[in-house]
Amino acid sequence: MNFIFVSLQRINTDRESTSTSLAKELAKSYNVLYVNPPVDRKAWWLKSDDKYVNQQITDIKTGKAGLVRSAEKLWVLTPKHIIESINWIPFTPVFSLFNRLNNNRFAREIKAAAEQIGFEDYIIVNDKDIFRSYYLKEILRPKLYIYLDRDYTLGFAYWRKHGSSLEPKLMKKSDLIVCNSLDFTKNAKRYNPNSFYIGNGCDLSIFDPDKKWEMPEELRIIQKPIIGYVGALNSQRLDINLIAGIAKQLSNCSFVFIGPEDENFKASGLHQISNIFFIEKKHTQIIPGYISHFDVCINPQLINEITIGNFPLKIIEYLAMGKPVVATVTNTMTEVFSDHCYLAVTAEEFVSAIEQALANDNELHHLERIRFSKNYSWENVSNIFINAIKEVSNDET
Template sequence: MQHQDVIMLCQQSWALPLGTNARSLAREFARANRVLYVQMPLDLHALLTGRHRPEVQQHLRVLRGQAEGLTEAEPNVWVLTPDCLALSVNRLPVGRVFGWANQLNAWWLARSIGRAARRLGFTQPVLLQDGIIFQGTELKRLLRPRHFVYYLRDYMLDVPYFRRHGPAVEQRLLREADLVAANSGYLADYARRQNPNSCDIGQGCVLDLYQADADHPEPADLAPILHPRIGYTGFLTTVRLDLPLLEQLARQRPDWQLVLVGPEDDDFRRSPLHQLPNVHFLGNKQPGQLPAYVQHLDACINPQLNNATTAGNYPLKIDEYLAMGKPVVATHTRTMDLFADHVLLADHADQWPALLEAALAGEVPQRAAAGIAFARSHTWAASAGRLYAALAALPEPAPELAPATAFALTPARLA
């Protein structure tokens, strides 16, 4: 796919300080295409409860005409802050009222996107939606893109926010998409139940910071901790992580130091781990600080729960650990099969001590080198290439469904 226009409807703000899949894909698309990155409109609940937050204030300036909603963020990438509000529909009951309110939200959003697309001279774009966004159920009809791609990168239906309307909305998105692009084989199989045009495009990684041959000074809060150090970096949440397993490991092997780097949810903050002398919570760190922590660990872990949420989740941290040449032990999930040649996988809790013993027994240079090479093969260029190939294999739209060429969005068309 080259010299085309791409509209991306994204859950996360372009300015989010953490790395995001959508932003990385947008940058890869922009190497050969023009990209309009659409952020979520401001909804009434956020306006009422967070009026003084900087991002809400920025949305309000756009709504008042005091700031430009369409800005060029990088070469070939424009970011749109929609000049519309959205009704807070998630608490509405399932049924017609939700449907009508969601259609109204979609109409407002499509009108804002259409104005931006006309200003940029976009014609016959590909529309890619990043995950479950309620308005997206209407945008294929309203914007008439050349192709509509649903980007599926997490199983979100277990997340409390999506439990009411998420199942019906996602089922509709899966069925309406011309192509479902998933970032794991598990999620691609899940999508194929509703849409045969589903494919695994893999997961891209940005590993510039994770260089095994770099010399990182030992962080001051890590230095006093004895060896062996077994560590995890990332959000500490019981939605994904096996808290009883961590407690069991720490109690079974008091000579092992368990180092946990990242913010905690309420369950972790209240857990008995905080009373164990060989468990060390080092708190949240900036992305640029994390490679130093990984480099000075003896082994890295990903103690996931094995459930519907995690089975298809692609763990970026595994690539980061491998890129630093570290031995890794992880819970065996369907997605972790991809890493089976480079990571020690535990099918149940009783296997963890022996696998960690093996990981700590000594770094094997050949294995470390193979892991580094494997992690570095997971590029955004490779993921985008698979997506381009899948799009090229799609049939052209029927004449009656031909894409709009000038985004002449009118109330009649959007009704």
């Protein structure tokens, strides 16, 4: 089997995603072409906040963009051609006409790369690229077209505008859908009976609890116990008021947040609370060094349509390091993690759970968490993924 991944996420950045990790795992056994997102006209003319987008623009201008071989069975295509910025168009039927043109432009580069590699047939895996890859099944005619549903993007205005009507249609015409949460799987089955839960994964070679991790310099000046969070500080996903309430009640603890802040976080009163500390985004490779020195890990999510059914990969990363975890009650946390994490809703419940986690942690619990996390290796996830393909296609390759 040959795979072509199209995604919202670039590969080889400072943070992995479901699609990048799955592609790298599959490339241990199968040929994989990973296609980075193309640059749109708006990003071309206006400087992006994303350094990887800016690097791609530089590579296009200097002729470095294109097809490269990243590993024995893994190729990466960085598209050279700009696609048009069309999400401003108010009417979805009109948007779709221009979107077809963007898809054709995108598809030509993918087709040329596939021919250069020697892919005679292939399976396309579309990771939430609702717009740019909407017509790739019709244009490229792959052996199978798989939709990877791993986040509720329709909770964001940009995607909801046209995606609320286009994503269900994309799901219906896909040959199968694979989902990283049980909630997403239930929703996908409304549109396509060939919908499968594959879970999420963690690179357990990076999140290695047996490695001796030196305490990062930023943490050395912070008083213990340290209650930590790693990930994007997005006010549509995390509850700023909840965080403030917990930190004020646990004034004897230090709260460390590692990741990029959105504008609401930057402007919030959290920066005036003396026991809250913010550290800039770190590369995945060194994140375990920070988690290893947390006493408790938290995920204080807002409860909304974006978070209620998502599968937070950070929970696996925390558990893989053996750390006690306190997280907001969501469907996934209840269905998958309730036996291995403390769950809470209010600030008072979080405070009580954190105090329990600090008081009751021991080596046995540490080992149980690590053992549980091994169920979520990318090897296991990729095997489930391949089995779903075989079930639909009856392909025993």
